[in-house]
Amino acid sequence: MSLTSLNFLVFLIVTGICYYILPKRTQPYCLLVASIAFYCMVGEPWTFIYLFVSIVSVYAGTRLMEWIRKNKPQKQKKLCRIVFVTVLLCNLGILAVLKYTNFMIYNLAYLVKLLHLDISVHTVSWAASLGISYYTLQIVSYLTDVYWEVQRPQHNFFRVALFACFFPQMVSGPISRYSELGVQLEQEHRFSLEQVERGACRILWGFFKKLVISEKLAVIVNAIYADPVGYHGLYIWTAMLLFPIQIYTDFSGCMDIVLGAAECFGIFLPENFRTPFFSRTIQEFWQRWHITLGLWLKDYVMYPILKSNHFVAMGDKLKKKYGRKIGKQIPLYIAMLVLWFCNGIWHGNSWKYIIGVGLWYWFAIIMGQIFEPVSKRMINILHIPTESVVWHIFQSVRTYIVYGIGALFFCATDLRNGAFLIKCGFLEFNPQIFTDGSFLQMGLDGYDLVMLGIMIVFAFVISVLGRNGYVRDKIAAKNPLFGGFIWIMLLVIVLVFGSYGNGYNASSFIYAKF
Amino acid sequence: MTREEVFKALDEVFEEVFDDASIHVGETTTAKDIEDWDSLEHINLVVAIEKRFSMKFTMGEVTTMKNVGEMVDIILERAQ
Structure with missing residues (x-):
């Protein structure tokens, strides 16, 4: 279930209805159930065990530190350090084993080969938890803050669990602190149509960036990097200049959807980009x-x-x-x-x-x-x-x-391929590619390219306007009819120019791989 | 040590760390008010202050202090 899929929107609406209909005190539990359901739908359900182990270890570690400080004040420094280091190693260990085992195997094998020893390399194929790189950092920050005594330990296990796996941010972050997110998750939230509208507008803006700009740019960038010998010289430098826009509209678009979805629940996550x-x-x-x-x-x-x-x-x-x-x-x-x-x-x-x-x-x-x-x-x-x-x-x-x-190097298959891409950029000076219609052979026609250019300029102008406060607030301050017109126009643009629908699979967000 | 004395001593530390004799810090001074006080220079400043007052900030304090006033509160607390 991609964040840009209809399934996600339906999931969000159903969760939102339950969240506001159920008694206020059950809101965190509603979000926790939704987050676990989201995990099971998006990731491998059995890998939830890793997340569960992380949550239990951090919860137990923070409670134990609290107990030590209260009951063993003389030895608290030493004992708390032992608890902290143990839980930290447990969490970083899970991350290292699940994500970096093959990397370590390859590097060790390379070192052994340097010694002219013959060995056969066996890799592993362990599935990591969904969003492990994000939730591990988030939960470690909570553990460390409790160890540093800038955060009081949360006594309710389910609230720590929700902090670790709040579903909008599970796949791509942002990496929140307990002092920002945990506190909001503990509060009761009243339904506010204005707030849900703001959240929905932000989600729509994220859809625009991802489906209208990033997905279209990916067609060109991927074509060039897939065949650097065929597309050499200025093609490579063009792709190099386009990719930052692609990854920005991809990742920041994803963040708009995540922050917008959280805002619909009255929860404000930290911003990940500032122009x-x-x-x-x-x-x-x-x-x-x-x-x-x-x-x-x-x-x-x-x-x-x-x-x-x-x-x-x-x-x-x-x-x-x-x-x-x-x-x-x-x-x-x-x-x-x-x-x-x-x-x-x-x-x-x-x-x-x-x-x-x-x-x-x-x-x-x-x-x-x-x-x-x-x-x-x-x-x-x-x-x-x-x-x-x-x-x-x-x-x-x-x-x-x-x-x-x-x-x-993000786009390269490995380090050597990255160096090869740069080398291909110097094979020929071929400025004719900008005038002979070469870029029309990559999957986008002239109309697509012109519209893509216009949309990038449009997004740039909005970025400039948004430098001193949210554009959403500026639009909301105008006549409601004007605001409605703007958002409907944006919806029409996404529907007409976006890359989505049957027979089309929007590639996953680049930053959702971690 | 009085609060005023701490501020006076802090002025000297800031002047040395940022190599600027015109710096004078107050209760509400933050990193935004001093040009070179960025995230990289912050820890140098903290270590210099620790040496000057023979005390230690905890890591939690290092990452959560909001202004020089809070810094002085901690210094005075440790001095007691």
Whole structure:
């Protein structure tokens, strides 16, 4: 059941009716039953056991820490740490075994082959739980917050379970914190037509991005990357430039559907995007793209590393030996390396993710920081007005290209194929492809391409308008008839230009694979 | 140590970490008010403050402090 399917909409409506008809105090249980039913319909029902084990371990761990703090105050620090580390390893262990076993086997086999030893490689085919990469991070954040004493443990097991598997966000995030989502799930929610309308409008906007833009762009991008020898030269660079728009409309469209669906229940999930393509640097880009993952990695990976005694001591030693700047930078760059490695491997069990979606961006950020003084000097010498629109556009385009190079590895089959795609981009300079109708041979006709261009411009304009507050609020503030007209027009556009229906299977969301 | 004294000492730490002698922090100062105070610099600042006041922030405090006023509350609490 895809989030863009009619089945999902029917499921959402039926759950919504039950949610508001049943007594308010049963609302969390209604959502929990719906979430389990959703899991069974979308994933392998038996894999729910992994999710269940995670929920039980975290619930038991947090309650045990609470008991220790109350009853064993003298030993609480040590005992709580033992409980925390045990439960943490249990959850990360499940994730590692289910998602990364084959990756570890392949890498070990490669190392053994380097020693000229003959071994036969046996891989495993274990099905992971639905959304395991999302719910594991979410539930670990709750566990850690309780350990850090910034979150009180929830005593009701079912509420912890609902926090871990709230169905709209189960497949693709966002990665919520208990302080944001858990608290809302505990509250009673009254039916509000205005709120349901707002949620529905957001879902519609998500459908537009996914079905009208992303699915159409996928036709071109997939055709090029599937045959890089045939589609070489400027085809490759065109695909590289189109893919960020494709993945953005795919993932942010998915988030619109998820956040809109949650809003229909009166629940507000954290935003995952803040117009990332307006970013001036790649560092800023990642603060505005997949925000909840970035914040999670910063709070639970990078900060604990940097604040550890070893890192502080290392910084002190380096400061004494090489000066304040180096002493500050080296530990920071090492911690960032770990963060970006985690970001890469979270996306998938392949070196293409570790390099393309992880270390490449670490390298770009580090280079940006190292060369910042040179860059500032050049700007002064050339008298570049850094606040001008033109300079901002230049920086945004540069950031877009840096992101696009890394994102290219998303589409590659593996790291070697990613490098091969880049190599194919240099095989020939063939600008004639833009005028001889070559792009019409890929599955979209001229009309489709023109409409796709118009829709991308339309989505861009809405993004610009949405930079200072929700466009939905601006439309709602106008005449109701005008608002209704806008949303009906958007529905018509989705129905007329969207890729859906019998005989057509909308590909799953790119970020639903994790 | 009085609240004023803590703020005065914090000014010195901020000036050193951000290499800017004009910085003066107050109760409501946040990362938005200081140009170079980003997520990467935040932990350097925290470690520098810990050294200056010979105390430790917990990881929970590091990730949830909302402004300098809250930072001072914790410093004074630890000093007692």
